[in-house]
Amino acid sequence: MKIPGGGASSYPPYIHDWKTSAMASWICSLTLLPVVVWSTVLYGRAAAQVWAVALASSIVSEAIASGLSRRWTLGDGSAVLTGLLVATAMPPGVPLYVPAISAAFAVLIVKAAFGGLGANWMNPALAGVAFAYANWPAAMREYVLPRAVSGVDGVSAATPMAFAKGLASIDQGRVMDALRGASYPLSSMDSSVTGLLNDSIFSKLGARLPDGYVDLAIGFKPGTLGESALLAVLAGSIVLVCLRLIKPLIPAAMLVVFAILARAFGTGLPGEVFFGGDVLFALSSGSVMLTAFYMAADPVSSPVGRLPSLVYGAAIGALCFAFRRWGSFSEGVAYAVLVMNVIAPFMERTVAGLGARGRTREP
Amino acid sequence: MMRARGFKRGGVPVNQRVPFQTGPIENAFLPMNAVVLLKDTFTAVEPFPVVHVGQEVREGQLLAKSAGRGSSNVHSPIPGIVRRIDSVKTPGGFDSKAVLVSLEGSFSVLGKRPERYLWKSLNKADISHIVQEKGIVCVSNGEPLFEMIADRSSKPGFVMVISALETDPYRRTEEELLALRPEDVIDGCAIAARMALPARILLAVDEHIDATTVDRLRDIIVSSELDVSIQAFKRRFPQEMPRQIADALDIDDAGSLFVLEPSTLIALHEAVVANKPHIEQYVYIGGGSIKRPAILKARIGAPIGDLIEECGGFSGTPDTIVIGGPFRGRSAADLDASVTRTTRAVLALTAEETRSAPERPCVRCGDCVEICPEGLDPYSMLKLLRVGRNEEAGAIGLDRCTSCGVCAYACRSRIPLVRYFDDARRNEVRR
Numbered sequence: 001m002k003i004p005g006g007g008a009s010s011y012p013p014y015i016h017d018w019k020t021s022a023m024a025s026w027i028c029s030l031t032l033l034p035v036v037v038w039s040t041v042l043y044g045r046a047a048a049q050v051w052a053v054a055l056a057s058s059i060v061s062e063a064i065a066s067g068l069s070r071r072w073t074l075g076d077g078s079a080v081l082t083g084l085l086v087a088t089a090m091p092p093g094v095p096l097y098v099p100a101i102s103a104a105f106a107v108l109i110v111k112a113a114f115g116g117l118g119a120n121w122m123n124p125a126l127a128g129v130a131f132a133y134a135n136w137p138a139a140m141r142e143y144v145l146p147r148a149v150s151g152v153d154g155v156s157a158a159t160p161m162a163f164a165k166g167l168a169s170i171d172q173g174r175v176m177d178a179l180r181g182a183s184y185p186l187s188s189m190d191s192s193v194t195g196l197l198n199d200s201i202f203s204k205l206g207a208r209l210p211d212g213y214v215d216l217a218i219g220f221k222p223g224t225l226g227e228s229a230l231l232a233v234l235a236g237s238i239v240l241v242c243l244r245l246i247k248p249l250i251p252a253a254m255l256v257v258f259a260i261l262a263r264a265f266g267t268g269l270p271g272e273v274f275f276g277g278d279v280l281f282a283l284s285s286g287s288v289m290l291t292a293f294y295m296a297a298d299p300v301s302s303p304v305g306r307l308p309s310l311v312y313g314a315a316i317g318a319l320c321f322a323f324r325r326w327g328s329f330s331e332g333v334a335y336a337v338l339v340m341n342v343i344a345p346f347m348e349r350t351v352a353g354l355g356a357r358g359r360t361r362e363p
Numbered sequence: 364m365m366r367a368r369g370f371k372r373g374g375v376p377v378n379q380r381v382p383f384q385t386g387p388i389e390n391a392f393l394p395m396n397a398v399v400l401l402k403d404t405f406t407a408v409e410p411f412p413v414v415h416v417g418q419e420v421r422e423g424q425l426l427a428k429s430a431g432r433g434s435s436n437v438h439s440p441i442p443g444i445v446r447r448i449d450s451v452k453t454p455g456g457f458d459s460k461a462v463l464v465s466l467e468g469s470f471s472v473l474g475k476r477p478e479r480y481l482w483k484s485l486n487k488a489d490i491s492h493i494v495q496e497k498g499i500v501c502v503s504n505g506e507p508l509f510e511m512i513a514d515r516s517s518k519p520g521f522v523m524v525i526s527a528l529e530t531d532p533y534r535r536t537e538e539e540l541l542a543l544r545p546e547d548v549i550d551g552c553a554i555a556a557r558m559a560l561p562a563r564i565l566l567a568v569d570e571h572i573d574a575t576t577v578d579r580l581r582d583i584i585v586s587s588e589l590d591v592s593i594q595a596f597k598r599r600f601p602q603e604m605p606r607q608i609a610d611a612l613d614i615d616d617a618g619s620l621f622v623l624e625p626s627t628l629i630a631l632h633e634a635v636v637a638n639k640p641h642i643e644q645y646v647y648i649g650g651g652s653i654k655r656p657a658i659l660k661a662r663i664g665a666p667i668g669d670l671i672e673e674c675g676g677f678s679g680t681p682d683t684i685v686i687g688g689p690f691r692g693r694s695a696a697d698l699d700a701s702v703t704r705t706t707r708a709v710l711a712l713t714a715e716e717t718r719s720a721p722e723r724p725c726v727r728c729g730d731c732v733e734i735c736p737e738g739l740d741p742y743s744m745l746k747l748l749r750v751g752r753n754e755e756a757g758a759i760g761l762d763r764c765t766s767c768g769v770c771a772y773a774c775r776s777r778i779p780l781v782r783y784f785d786d787a788r789r790n791e792v793r794r
């Protein structure tokens with residue numbers, strides 16, 4: 001008597017967890033959807049074009065790579081995710097060849113040429129972003145003000161971080177107050193929400209929230225497509241962590257180390273005092289959150305194991321701080337992760353080796 | 364009720380069990396043809412056939428005689444004529460001699476209600492002889508029960524665990540037996556205890572067992588004058604493996620546990636009390652593709668297809684038919700595979716249940732490391748095995764891997780990790 005279906009898999013276990021690596025990529029991509037929507041609301045067509053071009057380029061590249069290797073891999077979702085992640089690092093005013101070439105570089109060179117999914121020696125999306133920074137540094141700084149702040153599309157402006165770095169001095173590390181002092185644009189939304197928060201919550205706690213943070217959170221400031229949708233990124237990150245699609249220890253370690261260092265030594269702004277750094281400002285600018293949850297915690301290019309993950313995350317946090325403090329801030333986060341990507345395999349071997357040796361001593 | 368214990372690391376927690384209709388356990392129909400495998404497991408030693416083709420056999424008549432250690436007597440599950448004796452490929456992948464008996468004639472031993480034999484007047488050697496004679500094997504590992512007990516009694520100070528912990532989210536047999544036949548289970552336990560002389564006895568039950576069953580068990584235990592404590596366990600797989608039971612009990616050496624399940628104890632009880640050979644087996648028939656999941660009391664040698672028919676057949680198209688649990692069972696190539704003394708379940712799983720997907724490269728997610736109940740690093744073991752560094756893989760944990768299957772359950776790239784591990788160890792043995 002034959003089995004109607006034919007009998008599929010040949011080796012136990014015969015039941016599996018719901019997760020598959022393809023589904024993980026697709027869900028990750030889906031969690032970026034709010035980011036896509038929000039940045040498009042902020043920047044209109046300019047943003048939509050960047051997303052579309054990056055996505056199209058990565059999909060075409062993956063199709064080419066599939067054709068060359070005769071293995072159809074578009075279904076695993078990693079190309080789409082890579083395209084989206086490349087786009088998150090682009091400023092809305094960027095010339096469209098930048099996302100196109102960067103995404104193609106990420107998928108064709110970094111991912112496919114090194115053996116496809118799972119064999120990545122660095123996060124393809126980040127490599128694509130770094131590639132863009134290296135080749136078109138000026139184009140990658142084509143920041144514009146969202147129309148909600150300026151009233152019209154395409155008004156160029158510096159990001160708050162870049163602007164703050166250019167100030168003569170910041171009193172007591174109060175970045176927001178200094179920005180206001182130098183009349184950095186502030187949306188009416190920010191003033192009203194901040195006022196409301198101050199009246200209802202902070203005044204009761206004897207505190208005051210300076211103007212400007214709300215703009216940072218909702219993206220009413222010049223920035224990349226990804227960082228302008230901070231709230232959407234945070235929501236997506238929560239989904240990723242709750243579904244256990246990423247290694248939560250990595251972003252946790254990274255953010256804690258980064259925040260402590262930024263608090264202690266500042267982020268390279270003029271007039272900072274010891275332990276007077278503005279952590280909120282540091283965390284909400286330069287795509288720290290997005291990089292932490294979507295790139296640093298990407299399983300493929302990070303080490304396996306709790307201890308290696310913690311060390312890896314902490315090292316990224318420290319590097320990220322160092323690059324920002326003494327280098328150029330916007331690409332600093334990306335480079336921090338890339339450096340650790342390359343080190344990860346060695347680290348996994350040594351750190352895990354130490355752990356394993358400790359374990360084998362048990363009976 | 365009591366505080367539930369659980370093993371410390373990893374595992375698959377199952378909050379939602381597959382729904383199951385409880386009720387009396389039905390006797391499956393007698394098979395027209397019983398293909399009796401002489402070897403239940405890969406490691407078992409094949410007994411010698413003592414019948415010849417064309418011979419008429421009674422129900423319960425000896426078909427094959429133990430060939431020494433690791434081998435057990437096999438009896439005919441049905442009355443009939445021996446049609447064939449030849450070698451077949453088992454679902455487990457090994458070869459075994461099989462005796463084909465076609466049903467003919469009438470019930471002799473098992474149709475009647477057995478008389479209750481007062482085994483308490485028997486001495487240890489007598490009981491052991493009966494257990495050996497009747498070919499009772501431990502249903503979870505296929506080893507001859509009298510050998511297991513003899514080995515145990517030579518090393519006193521162990522804990523006997525009556526484990527009603529299930530192997531997977533589907534099966535409910537041990538729990539049901541505990542609820543439906545508590546007297547027989549405890550009586551079997553008393554027989555085993557009389558022979559093996561454990562330091563103490565522990566009844567391991569699921570944390571969600573219903574209170575009336577526990578109360579009833581307590582009463583029976585009291586009147587049996589056995590020293591049995593009841594312990595609840597958290598439902599997390601592989602909860603039923605001796606190492607995990609030991610871990611949950613904070614016992615370092617799993618070797619100091621003697622784990623028996625209610626279905627084995629019932630077979631033991633019936634052998635001693637009713638003189639019945641091990642020719643029946645409680646089989647859970649379930650999975651999303653079975654119309655009416657049930658526990659059947661089936662004769663060994665019965666084709667699994669018959670049992671599925673009795674449960675209403677398939678609803679929809681099954682993706683995989685599994686004999687044994689979904690974590691460590693084997694898929695059936697066809698529905699003629701026959702029930703053995705270690706067939707605890709037959710599952711017809713739908714594609715939604717198996718969630719199989721094409722194998723992809725390892726994405727280094729580390730889920731397998733998190734879930735391994737032995738605290739091993741399957742990810743690194745796989746990496747080493749793939750480049751042929753088997754010895755190092757052994758050193759970092761492969762030697763301690765129990766093939767429990769949960770790492771491969773969790774693997775999002777659907778890498779058959781356990782196959783790699785088993786293959787590597789098999790090669791090791793061969794060398």
Ligand code: SF4
Pocket residue numbers: 734735736737738739740741763764765766767768769770771780781784
């Ligand atoms: S099969 Fe082995 S490696 Fe995998 S989870 Fe079980 S014990 Fe760990």
Ligand code: SF4
Pocket residue numbers: 304724725726727728729730731732741742745770773774775776777778780
């Ligand atoms: S679960 Fe699978 S994909 Fe994840 S690390 Fe382990 S082997 Fe690799």
